[in-house]
Amino acid sequence: MKVLLVDDSRLARTELRHLLTAFPEVEVVGEARHAGEARAQLQALKPEVLFLDIHMPGETGFELLASLDEAPQVIFTTAYDEYALRAFEVNALDYLLKPIQENRLAAALEKVRPRLAAPVLPASPPAEAAATPLGAQDQVFVKDGERCWFVRLAEVRLFEINGSYTQIYFEDHRPLIPRTLQHLELRLDARVFFRANRQQIINLEWVESIEPWFSNTLKIRLRGGPEVEVSRQQSGRFRELLSL
Incomplete structure (x- = not known):
């Protein structure tokens, strides 16, 4: 080398x-x-x-x-x-x-x-090419205040809007980053990360259970929490995505 x-x-x-x-x-x-x-x-x-x-x-x-x-x-x-x-x-x-x-x-x-x-x-x-999706095994740098992490995306179970920031859920951490969900959706591999609604993107590998919810929507529980309600439009896409 x-x-x-x-x-x-x-x-x-x-x-x-x-x-x-x-x-x-x-x-x-x-x-x-x-x-x-x-x-x-x-x-x-x-x-x-x-x-x-x-x-x-x-x-x-x-x-x-x-x-x-x-x-x-x-x-x-x-x-x-x-x-x-x-x-x-x-x-x-x-x-x-x-x-x-x-x-x-x-x-x-x-x-x-x-x-x-x-x-x-x-x-x-x-x-x-700049929008090439980041895969689950890619590692990203996350900084929130004085704290920093190098995180494999496979370890991130949820991205969630929090005010003008996006909150990242991994292990017991909830750092905030100055990125929009729209930006993240363009960067993340759609085979792994799914836009559940206007507020949240979930990692499909962390889905623990799925249940029918109101008005033909779905509720998804992630391992380690939380529960995520999938919008009606995205519930249809979710079913298509996971069907044979």
Whole structure:
């Protein structure tokens, strides 16, 4: 696994290189201090994985990616958590906060291995590709106030409107994110996530029971709660979706 380290901090590059020595399959083929150096080394060295800082002199990590015709698998390394959602929107595999922990680095590398044989994704996908559904095994970054989580979508049982935010139900957590259900519906895999009504999107894998409700509608109980009433129109779609 050939990797390139891009960070304007020599200390950060040295520390990451040291952490990567714990993974014998990883070969650090080069380092770059800024986007210009990274662009040249990407062309010359053809790394398979790019560990990329966001804030650098001149161009940011996002601007570097946008300038490339194609890019290797990308893992962002940064001291700032506010760019995580944007990072996943450009198909980053992971988002490591400094100081990088070895267990988080190991988890990021685990995501790389099954993808190395896959075609390289465009660094700056066209608009229609940006809406590629996120599958159940994809991981997303969630921040609510001072708390942060990396969550597999398979673990999320419900998205629910709460004022001008959307509340996410996973485990015992209920963080709020500044996203609309319309936005989420475009991003989520429709084979897994179903718009039950104007207020809620459910994960079909978490459905525990279904019962007829008023006016030909349905009531669905999710494992771990809560109960969700499916609108009349969506009840018809739900029956079609699950019928043979």
